[in-house]
Amino acid sequence: MKQQQEGGANSENYQAGGNILVNNNNGLSYHDVKQVTQDVMRADFTAFSAVALQTVNERFDYMSSEFSRRLSQLPPENQKSLEDPDVQYAISSAGKSYARRGTEELASVLLDLLTDRCTAPSESLLATVLNDAIEIAPRLTKTERATLAVAWRLLRTTSPVDTPEGCFRLLRHSVAPFIGELVKSDATYLHLQSLGCAAVETFNGTSLHDVFSTYYPVAFSAGLKPEDVPERLRPFLPDPMIFKACDHQPELLQVAPQNGTAIELLSQHLGGADVVQELQSLQKNNVLPEAMVRDMVIEAIPEFTRLYEVWDTLGSLKLSAVGIAIAHAVTVERLGSGPDLRIWINED
Structure with a gap:
């Protein structure tokens, strides 16, 4: 009618x-x-x-x-x-x-x-x-939604930290709540791929060590002697914005900004792109060995033992825009808040 x-x-x-x-x-x-x-x-x-x-x-x-x-x-x-x-x-x-x-x-x-x-x-x-x-x-299953949340949080986002304790606190809050739901089953990842949430890049995955050394190298510095610093960067040794005492070996130095992106923001302070690149290279090449980083992370956050077990497959996920939107919603549901989704999905 x-x-x-x-x-x-x-x-x-x-x-x-x-x-x-x-x-x-x-x-x-x-x-x-x-x-x-x-x-x-x-x-x-x-x-x-x-x-x-x-x-x-x-x-x-x-x-x-x-x-x-x-x-x-x-x-x-x-x-x-x-x-x-x-x-x-x-x-x-x-x-x-x-x-x-x-x-x-x-x-x-x-x-x-x-x-x-x-x-x-x-x-x-x-x-x-x-x-x-x-x-x-x-x-999707709850496990699959949690998988998207972890992949998004570790592979596509970062947050400001300046110490190992700050990094562990961040990971404990934003990643650890999902880890208990993760599985190794290939079926989970293939199902995510079949629904257009992610692509499984079998031969182009990102290791957890790559994640930590790319996004949070400030938390895992091996330390530098003053003579190890390239000559062009030595005038910045007294500058606390550029160098600080190494968190793991206080008698040594380390690059102070969080990561390469944070160093880029100091381009004007450093005096040019070439100096930025040199400082980024110094930081990237001065991260603790993978085994040491793993031991430190697991000691601080025992739940990450499981994350390391499943990471060979999880780290190969490349999230689609739909996968990011679902991961964002899952994160907000579990943690109570999240960044603006438009950071990742925009038409600029």
Whole structure:
């Protein structure tokens, strides 16, 4: 039966039985958003037994309540995204996936993806990626989602640290919570690849030692004698921005910035790109041997024993934009916060 509603100025209209239409001039309240969200999720989702339908309705109620709470905290221009049929489709997909699976972890991941989708401009790359992530995330196991989170955190992100203790504290907080879910099974990684979340680069993986020596060399310096420093860099020996006492051998020196990227930011201070490159090379070539780094990491974070066991395969993953979006949502779900997804998914 055809349903029709008409509204005048300052009206708020809703229509179920197909796409939900919203004519919103005053902004949606929490209850308005919840009603629209529930209607979108429930459309064409009634062919269940009474017991199953009760469970489904309970899950819809949870998803719509939580999504409404999150959306009501966004600026009005983002709330208006609820009028977009593409957003409504994403809401429907997320709601139905949670209704089928019913895990709190999946609900939180989908809610984070949905919230990000409401802030993404229509037809943008970010919106497209988030749409795909909302469809694919429920098709992954919790282990697969954790695998994406670890690969993203170690291979595609870094955070400021200036000591070994700071590095271990960061890794303990941002990586260790996922390690217990990691597996060695090739099937896990091939499934991620088949769904477009990542490519498995069998002959071009990144070792954990490469990760630590690239992103956190300041935490693993072997130490330098003053005479080991190239002559062009010796005028900077007294400069605490450039050199400091070695954390592992205080009688020696080490390069002070965190990594090569941090050194680049000091280009003007150093006096040019050639000096930057020389300092980067000095730091890169002065990292402790792999076995020593491994022992230090495992002593500080015993959970990393398992990470080393699975890394031969996990380190070969090259995440797609969809894989990054899911990894970001999983990280936010587990840790409570995360950087802006637009850092990795943008059209600049």
